[in-house]
Amino acid sequence: MVIVLTPDVTAEEIEAIVEEVESVGGSAFVSRGVSRTIIGLIGDVERFELLNLSGRPGIVQVTRISAKYKLVSREHRPEGRSTVEVGGVSIGPDTTTLVAGPCAVETPEQTLESAWMAKAAGATLLRGGAFKPRSSPYAFQGLGERGLKILADVRAETGLPVVTEVVAPHDVEMVAEYADMLQIGTRNMQNFGLLQAVGRAGKPVLLKRGMNATIEEWLMAAEYIAQRGCLDIVLCERGIRTFETATRNTLDVSAVPVVQHLSHLPVMIDPSHSGGRRDLVLPLSRAAIAVGADGVLVDVHPHPEQALCDGPQALMADDLQELSRALDGLAVLMGRRPAGRPRRHLRAG
Numbered sequence: 001m002v003i004v005l006t007p008d009v010t011a012e013e014i015e016a017i018v019e020e021v022e023s024v025g026g027s028a029f030v031s032r033g034v035s036r037t038i039i040g041l042i043g044d045v046e047r048f049e050l051l052n053l054s055g056r057p058g059i060v061q062v063t064r065i066s067a068k069y070k071l072v073s074r075e076h077r078p079e080g081r082s083t084v085e086v087g088g089v090s091i092g093p094d095t096t097t098l099v100a101g102p103c104a105v106e107t108p109e110q111t112l113e114s115a116w117m118a119k120a121a122g123a124t125l126l127r128g129g130a131f132k133p134r135s136s137p138y139a140f141q142g143l144g145e146r147g148l149k150i151l152a153d154v155r156a157e158t159g160l161p162v163v164t165e166v167v168a169p170h171d172v173e174m175v176a177e178y179a180d181m182l183q184i185g186t187r188n189m190q191n192f193g194l195l196q197a198v199g200r201a202g203k204p205v206l207l208k209r210g211m212n213a214t215i216e217e218w219l220m221a222a223e224y225i226a227q228r229g230c231l232d233i234v235l236c237e238r239g240i241r242t243f244e245t246a247t248r249n250t251l252d253v254s255a256v257p258v259v260q261h262l263s264h265l266p267v268m269i270d271p272s273h274s275g276g277r278r279d280l281v282l283p284l285s286r287a288a289i290a291v292g293a294d295g296v297l298v299d300v301h302p303h304p305e306q307a308l309c310d311g312p313q314a315l316m317a318d319d320l321q322e323l324s325r326a327l328d329g330l331a332v333l334m335g336r337r338p339a340g341r342p343r344r345h346l347r348a349g
Contacts (some may be wrong), residue, residue: 001062001063001064001065002034002037002038002041002063002065003039003059003063004062004078005036005037005060006059006060006077007036007140009059013041013057014058017031017039017058017059019055019153021041024047026043026045031226031227032231033082033230033232038071038076040070040226040233045064068219069222072223072265073219073263074260074261075262077264081093081264084265084266085204086125086180086232089124091266091268093266093294093336094336095289095336096328096331096334096338097124097125097293097296097338098323098324098338099124099139099163099295099296100125100127100297100300101115101123101127101128101299101300101309102114102300103128103309104129105130110303112301113302115157115160117300119159120317121321121323122325125162125164126151127162128150128154129147130142130143130144130148130150130165131147131164131168133167133185135138135248136187138308145174148177150309151176155180156269160183161180163181163183164178164179165183165207166182167188169196173201181205182204182206183205183207184205184208184221186208186209187218189218190213190217190294196225197232199228199305200229202245205223205225205232207221207233207270208253209236209237217243219343235265235266236270237251237252237256237259237267237270237274237293238274239251239252240252248282249272249274249277250275253287253288255267256288256291266295267293268294268295268296268297269296270296270297272298272313272314273310275308275313276312276313277312277313278315281313281315282323285327286330289330289331290334298315301314301315301316302321304316
């Protein structure tokens with residue numbers, strides 16, 4: 001069961017609702033988004049109905065939801081899909097958002113140059129990894145907090161809000177001090193303690209689909225975040241593991257419309273990690289936007305041959321400009337607009 005609250009609901013009214021739910025043996029989880037606040041109830045629905053919550057101060061609607069993922073379900077938001085705001089940038093059904101930056105933060109110079117390349121192509125959010133969970137323990141694992149400080153410095157110079165990954169619950173508070181949006185990577189999609197921690201952090205979350213996860217498992221992971229207080233979640237399809245070896249992963253473009261039918265959350269795609277090759281980023285991006293994706297997240301590097309992480313899939317300046325033109329054209333065809341400022345050449349270094 002889900003309770004939708006009025007925009008002007010007071011803390012006292014919320015507390016009174018929670019106390020009443022708990023008085024009949026239930027649990028209540030308050031989740032706040034950009035446009036509304038809701039309370040998800042867990043427990044005996046028949047007992048909740050006896051409370052006759054409809055019409056109480058601060059309550060707009062009380063809805064019984066059949067989906068397992070109640071807070072992120074499309075069922076409880078019939079008015080349409082959500083828009084998530086990240087540092088003033090919109091991600092949602094009206095925009096086509098480009099998120100770009102280095103897969104791994106290596107040096108201040110490399111990160112700044114990548115950011116200017118991204119901004120010149122129309123990117124409105126900067127991605128960059130300070131913590132890099134890798135398959136091999138001998139591979140580059142990221143710079144940690146030093147990388148976060150580099151990202152913060154680059155944000156100050158370029159004005160691009162920062163999206164960066166957090167990999168452990170005990171790091172969430174520290175990463176949230178530097179980041180505008182917290183990313184959960186594919187290998188941590190079902191790290192339930194981490195999901196709950198980022199849900200409490202008060203920052204928007206980018207949740208990548210696990211490479212072996214079903215769509216239902218992906219949405220249930222989002223529910224863990226929502227249940228702990230965060231409704232500002234963006235889902236990211238980044239390719240699943242199949243028998244095919246020609247690409248790094250198999251981009252599941254069907255996941256975009258399927259998830260948008262099931263959930264109100266925005267859905268992006270990551271063509272860099274799905275294809276694993278620079279030449280596949282543009283065609284995969286075209287396919288994703290054509291089926292309704294709300295944006296793309298791509299790797300950028302000024303010198304991919306020197307990259308410490310995923311160089312073969314990183315785009316350079318000319319690649320980014322070509323991608324930008326394709327996204328702009330498709331945005332118009334899909335009745336969308338590019339998020340943020342119009343794409344044009346800016347300072348690049």
